[in-house]
Amino acid sequence: MKFRIVDLTHELSSDMPVFPGDSAPEIEALSAHDKDGCQELELRLTTHTGTHIDCPRHLLQGMMSLSSFDVGFFYGKAITIDCSAVKDEIPLGVLQPYHHKLNRIDFILFYTGHDKWWGRKEYFVKFPVLTQEAAGYLTRFRIRGVGFDAVSADRIDSTDLPVHNIILKKNILIIENLTALKNVLDMDFYFSCFPLKIRDGDGSPVRAVAYLKEE
């Protein structure tokens, strides 16, 4: 089927924002046209840089890594829930109207609009997170991934990461640092977040995209 592809991914560069305490990626020229007749870059980045997925293995020893998932797991039906009016916590009540849809989709993405702060210090504060009750509710469905347009599924200063743990324990992926989710509101679409095929990886930077039916 002919799809229109919509990019939901932040750009990778050496001056991009990273989780507080992490190192920014280093992107350096191994070869350059003037000197070598070609350009080749070396990338030094973590499995959680930029728009990326978390596997259960990230927090839970012995649980599923990238190598445990069939590649088809990273592609499926999706919806985006509008949380742009939410200030602090995304409560259960926001999810319940989607009960029937949650039985039919693979990925649920939360549009908060917080990606407008990407590149500024505000990006790391006051982004909405799911309540533990809402996160637990999601895991009752056969979904594969939960995505956010903010830096984390938990509060920036969380040490026990309750939302991460509730979701990852059920072998559901978390996708963080998504952007442009406003472009896929109020529609059914397909979504993919194919990771690099890193042996036993706990996560991976991805090119997250939506597949929209051509009109």
Added chain:
Amino acid sequence: MKFRIVDLTHELSSDMPVFPGDSAPEIEALSAHDKDGCQELELRLTTHTGTHIDCPRHLLQGMMSLSSFDVGFFYGKAITIDCSAVKDEIPLGVLQPYHHKLNRIDFILFYTGHDKWWGRKEYFVKFPVLTQEAAGYLTRFRIRGVGFDAVSADRIDSTDLPVHNIILKKNILIIENLTALKNVLDMDFYFSCFPLKIRDGDGSPVRAVAYLKEE
């Protein structure tokens, strides 16, 4: 549409094969469960490690980089041409029977079977390459990418990279180190090679996949 996804990608690991002279990727634990309560890896790899795409910028200064392409460019209709009986060069005659199909597809992949040598020294020798005439013929169609299940579109000891130049000059991508193309022979399918969103990148490791219609 419900698709079955087929993986056409080699695994990334610190002991994987790389182009002669290049460094193997370094994949190291930044955090580990025993010590830190979570796992996070650091990746150090080039834009041409493993299954990857070459942009025109790789060889041609000032020409299109990853940032120049709309994300939809990396997804489209594909066919795989069986070259498993070819020993040395893929001549024009192999392509001509596909004349009509070449007007309707975006990606053309060449199955040579040479990926069976991945991980052995034989991988770097005697893989079939397109003749310059065949490469030039391909550029007469509106294709977006040409893919190979070998380490390069040119001979391993080539210094002037004629096939690369013919293809990249027309703003067509090259995909190298594909695998498992036997699984997508004799069918029409969709293909994607979404790159990491590296600013001005000359190429990127990718998770190359085929999308097959469910029967």
